[in-house]
Amino acid sequence: MSKLKVGVVNLGCDKNRIDSEIIIGNLKEKYEIVNEPEEADVILINTCGFIETSKQESIDTILEMAKYKENNKCKVLVATGCLTQRYGQELLELIPELDIILGVNDYDKLNEAIEKALEKGEKSCYTNYSDSNINIGKRTVTTGGITAYIRISEGCNYQCAYCAIPKIRGKYRSRTIEDIVAEAKELAINGYKELILVAQDTTNYGIDIYGGQKLHMLLQELSKIKSIKWIRVLYCYAEELTEEIINEFASNEKVCNYVDIPVQHISDDILKAMKRRGRKKIILENIKKLREAIPNVVLRTSIIVGFPGETEENFQELLDFVKEVNFDKLGVFKYSQEEGTAAAEMENQIEEEVKEERYHRLMTLQQKISAEVNKKKVGRIYEVLIEEKENGEYIGRSYEMSPEIDGEIFIKCDKIINMGEFINVNIVDALEYDLVGKIVDNMDK
Structure with a gap:
């Protein structure tokens, strides 16, 4: 019998990302993790509730994922994270499509809650407050291999x-x-x-x-x-x-x-x-x-x-x-x-x-x-971490760039560069936030 499929949608900050990685790590032994929500039997949204725009994004995403229950493929809809920690039972009542609400300290209850929802149709809401718990555990890192x-x-x-x-x-x-x-x-x-x-x-x-x-x-x-x-x-x-x-x-x-x-x-x-x-x-x-x-x-x-x-x-x-x-x-x-x-x-x-x-x-x-x-960076040489290739260009970051929040360096190169490789790049052009570079010297590390 094939495993049920779970899709995880992560919203919010890097700390939320780590929570999602722990959740996936805990689920993957029992369930198959999928990237596309239309394939999932269980959809979990890890929400953000820090400011109004992030709360609205979280609610909109829950409602968007709830549509997958209409075709009967998705059987269980789960919301967790900061929004659910703040509004728990209220969310469960306001969005009837939700089956499970978990706060930020209750990920250990997820497997049991999914079983109750699948087998008995029971809804669950756990939003325990903790001054001692730190979410750690076996993670499935979602940021690639670098x-x-x-x-x-x-x-x-x-x-x-x-x-x-x-x-x-x-x-x-x-x-x-x-x-x-x-x-x-x-x-x-x-x-x-x-x-x-x-x-x-x-x-x-x-x-x-x-x-x-x-x-x-x-x-x-x-x-x-x-x-x-x-x-x-x-x-x-x-x-x-x-x-x-x-x-x-x-x-x-x-x-x-x-x-x-x-x-x-x-x-x-x-x-x-x-x-x-x-x-x-x-x-x-x-x-x-x-x-x-x-x-x-x-x-x-x-x-x-x-x-x-x-x-x-x-x-x-x-x-x-x-x-x-x-x-x-x-x-x-x-x-x-x-x-x-x-x-x-x-x-x-x-x-x-x-x-x-x-x-x-x-x-x-x-x-x-x-x-x-x-x-001012044009003409400088940076050591660049190569992360992806798109439309014939390699894309990477120098130490000056944090992933996803800062700019990137675009490099046109005919050579084959491995992802995760560090190379020397001369900056030849500057955009508002991004840079354009040319390889100077290959540095295998």
Whole structure:
């Protein structure tokens, strides 16, 4: 008898991706995993519920996948992730096509819930809150055979006024260095060459189990794995960057000179209203330290515009900050009024058209900065990780580019290049976000 088929649709951040990979790893022994939803007997949507746009995308995707139940091929529809952790039973009632709701701490109940749905038609809803659980386990990595994400901690201790993550994911809790290194070694054995470390806040890794920030020690241990070439660190709090962390970034040859510091804003008035720990002075000081310690560092940030009470003066201060720092990469989000957060109750909400206008002003500025930054790369030689080939062109990334969120390098080449190979590329042209290159020298690694 053939196995039932399961299709998994992942939405949201890299941490969600890891959860989906664990889910697939747990399911694949019993079920056949398929990529096309029309082939699936069971469809699972791993949702995001961080801001309004991501919630809407999650609901739209659930409704889209529900259509596959109409032809009787799909027998069970499952929703999990941050949206379901927030709205659990309410979602089950609002979308009758759903059979199973799982929160972010209940993936171990999935097999049993599927059996109940298939055999008895029973619906299930599990949305347990946890301050101790960290989702780990046998994963099926979905990013190809080159790059893999590793979650180094779960949850968050901060109570930023706009953010519901602590209520969804619980308090900050780190994995041990030994556990993370063991997972990284397994990935290396399977051919992975780039590790991307993720958490709600990577800079505070270890504070709960080691009594202090130990990201630098974790990086030292991971860099001992011979076949790992790049280690990339995302989601660093600018105000939490210690001398030890900065020095490790600067001295460790395997750590990409790429620092992701989502500052969200720079006006002290807004940062205070957001309940962010950092202030303008320390953020600017640490950016200066990063650039002094690592002259070729690439800085990425994310910004929120339209937070309650943001005046035109506050926004102008933000524009001036972006001009001054000249971020290599920058993402902009319009503030989303999320129920259950402190900011949602603030009286001085910003009109949607004002948020939209400020979003476009900031993105227009960053487009100009990005184009100028990229022009300066023409004539430089980068070591590039080749990831795919499309329309006769090879596509890859340098250390300056994180997958899926930054640009790519397009290379025309008649030679055969293996996926996962590192090659030297001379940049011959610059686009707004992407680059065009020509092979200089093949570097088999």
